[in-house]
Amino acid sequence: MYTSITEFIEDWKQEAASTQKVLDALTDSSLQQSVASEHRTLARIAWHVVTSTPGMLNEFGVxxxxxxxxSTVPSSAKEIADTFRKVSADTMDAVKQQWTDASLKEMKNVFGMDMPKAVTLSLLIKHIIHHRGQMTVLMRQAGLNVPGVYGPSKDEWSQMGMEAPAL
Structure with a gap:
């Protein structure tokens, strides 16, 4: 749970930048990748991350x-990535302008549950992390190089001329 807006902003910058790296690595041809025909495509998950961020913020009162x-999923990976870039900046600006450190303690009913506003911001961060993980699995299945998030990916170890550590 965040105790200051600055704390959230720093966390958002890091997690949004990692998500941006993943979105920037998508290709138009990879967007139709899915685990199975009845599951979301890579494009749908990526677009969900982009479009649900403002939706969640509005639900939280930002x-x-x-x-x-x-409601229309783009067929362009670049459009998805570029839209997230704007959403990410808008997120930081809106939270900084509309909430204060003190307001983080205020209770808010979200999705039928009462919680401090600080918790709602944690949910937002966890949401993009969750879907970013889904995207990286689909990227691997689509044959894309997966960017490292919390350290080098298998692909990046190879690019550094090193072997990825054994599991």
Whole structure:
């Protein structure tokens, strides 16, 4: 749980940057990758991350502009990545402008549960982390190089001329 807006912003910067690296590595041809035909495609998961961030913030009481045409999943990986870049910046600006350290302790009913506003921001971070993990699995299945998030990926170890540590 966050005790200051600055704490959230620093965490958001790191997690959003990691998510941006993953989104920037997508290709148009990879977007149709899914685990199975009845599951979300890589494009759908990526677009969900992009479009649900403003939706969640609005639910939490932070006013931000929703993504235009959010119900239509783009066929362009670049469009998805570029839209997240804007959403990420808007997220930081809106939280900094609309909430204070003191307001993080205020209770908010979200999704039928009462919780401190600081917890809602933790949910936002955990949400993008969760879906970023799903995307990296689908990226691997699609044959893409997966960027490292909390350390080098298998692909990055290889690029450094090293063998990835054994499991």
């Amino acid at each position: 006013r931000v502009e929703n993504v235009e045409n959010s």
